Amino acid sequence: MAGTEFFGAEERKEINDVLETGILFRYNHDAQRNNIWKAREFESEVAKLVGAKYAHAVSSGSTAVSCALAAAGIGAGDEVIVPPFTYIASVEAVIFAGALPVFAEIDETLCLSAEGIKKAITPKTKAVLLVHMCGQMANMDEIMAVINEHNLVLVEDAGQAMAASYKGVSTGLWGTTGCYSFDFFKIATAGEGGVMVTNNEIAYKLADNYADHGHDHIGNNRGMENHPVVGFNYRISELHAAVGLAQTRRVPMIREANNKHKRFMMAELGKIAGVNFATLPDPNGDSATFLNILLPDTNLAAKTVANFNENGVSGFNYWFTNMYHFINQWDHIKEGRVAAKTNVQLLGAPQDYKNLNLPKTQETIGRLISFSIKASWTDSELTELTSKIAASIQSAMQQSA
Numbered sequence: 459m460a461g462t463e464f465f466g467a468e469e470r471k472e473i474n475d476v477l478e479t480g481i482l483f484r485y486n487h488d489a490q491r492n493n494i495w496k497a498r499e500f501e502s503e504v505a506k507l508v509g510a511k512y513a514h515a516v517s518s519g520s521t522a523v524s525c526a527l528a529a530a531g532i533g534a535g536d537e538v539i540v541p542p543f544t545y546i547a548s549v550e551a552v553i554f555a556g557a558l559p560v561f562a563e564i565d566e567t568l569c570l571s572a573e574g575i576k577k578a579i580t581p582k583t584k585a586v587l588l589v590h591m592c593g594q595m596a597n598m599d600e601i602m603a604v605i606n607e608h609n610l611v612l613v614e615d616a617g618q619a620m621a622a623s624y625k626g627v628s629t630g631l632w633g634t635t636g637c638y639s640f641d642f643f644k645i646a647t648a649g650e651g652g653v654m655v656t657n658n659e660i661a662y663k664l665a666d667n668y669a670d671h672g673h674d675h676i677g678n679n680r681g682m683e684n685h686p687v688v689g690f691n692y693r694i695s696e697l698h699a700a701v702g703l704a705q706t707r708r709v710p711m712i713r714e715a716n717n718k719h720k721r722f723m724m725a726e727l728g729k730i731a732g733v734n735f736a737t738l739p740d741p742n743g744d745s746a747t748f749l750n751i752l753l754p755d756t757n758l759a760a761k762t763v764a765n766f767n768e769n770g771v772s773g774f775n776y777w778f779t780n781m782y783h784f785i786n787q788w789d790h791i792k793e794g795r796v797a798a799k800t801n802v803q804l805l806g807a808p809q810d811y812k813n814l815n816l817p818k819t820q821e822t823i824g825r826l827i828s829f830s831i832k833a834s835w836t837d838s839e840l841t842e843l844t845s846k847i848a849a850s851i852q853s854a855m856q857q858s859a
């Protein structure tokens with residue numbers, strides 16, 4: 459988690475550039491800004507990192523998902539297939555687009571599976587919102603085959619998987635649109651921020667307009683601009699963009715260190731009989747922000763978690779009981795508790811959210827424990843943590859033997 463690990467002279471320099479001019483707004487003010495355009499530079503840096511033709515920075519990863527959906531033409535009444543294991547923003551974005559979330563099965567990649575998507579398709583299915591979870595990537599060959607066969611729109615929420623790729627193509631660039639989060643807990647942070655990416659010029663222009671009240675951003679007189687579409691304010695400020703820019707430049711270094719640490723941990727912990735890891739469809743494309751351990755069953759995972767707590771091992775997530783990454787705890791969604799009516803209430807839920815049958819997802823998340831990997835770990839921190847994890851797992855296995 460770069461934001462919490464690395465914050466230094468590079469970030470301060472980019473912020474200071476903005477403070478020198480006092481122009482905190484990303485558009486206009488050409489005469490006063492002394493050619494400082496941090497949002498634009500941030501977008502170029504992200505586009506370069508992932509190999510995208512276009513990138514548009516916004517105020518958060520959540521608003522980036524909204525832009526990605528809108529720019530891909532997903533809206534009122536569309537059924538959108540989503541995973542039951544994701545940061546809840548993905549599901550919220552579908553709901554606030556006026557669309558209807560349909561939950562489908564994930565598999566050991568921790569992402570929607572091709573089979574899960576196929577089973578959830580109905581005549582009303584318009585799109586799949588594929589979420590690349592825990593720094594890894596979905597099995598794109600299998601998923602693209604289903605998307606193409608059924609003529610669906612693919613939108614990727616790579617909120618936690620920027621800088622991950624599958625067979626050389628970055629997460630976020632397989633779909634019509636994709637997006638990344640730069641909140642404080644991602645591989646790079648802007649404090650708060652997000653970036654929508656696409657190789658499609660029309661989608662890019664739509665996102666650019668949509669994220670700023672529909673402004674077309676042509677010319678340098680904001681009051682005289684045209685409005686090709688209705689939009690809203692999802693803008694990023696120059697200060698946040700400045701941080702995001704400096705952080706994005708650190709990502710190749712972070713990814714390399716993360717991968718080195720993850721490989722060591724997998725080699726060591728893999729020696730324990732019964733310990734497996736989430737499937738990596740492309741092991742060379744991992745952003746390695748998480749070590750994703752799969753234990754033989756939920757019972758053993760729960761025992762291991764208890765041992766971690768007892769032995770003072772920290773830095774892990776047991777998503778099965780986590781309040782906002784897993785559907786078992788999303789009572790507000792299941793019960794339709796909303797501030798104001800959405801299309802789920804108006805048109806009716808496409809599934810019985812209270813009685814979903816997702817056994818593969820349940821058993822997979824029940825077995826999963828994810829450790830945040832730090833690029834800044836020293837060798838001794840890495841070996842010490844790894845042996846503590848091993849000891850806790852081994853004693854859980856002995857307890858249940």
Ligand SMILES: *Cc1c(COP(=O)(O)O)cnc(C)c1O
Pocket residue numbers: 518519520521523544545547548589590615616617618639640641650651652
């Ligand atoms: C973090 C995250 C988001 C939301 O990003 P914010 O910047 O916190 O709004 C969306 N989707 C996924 C998968 C995420 O992990």
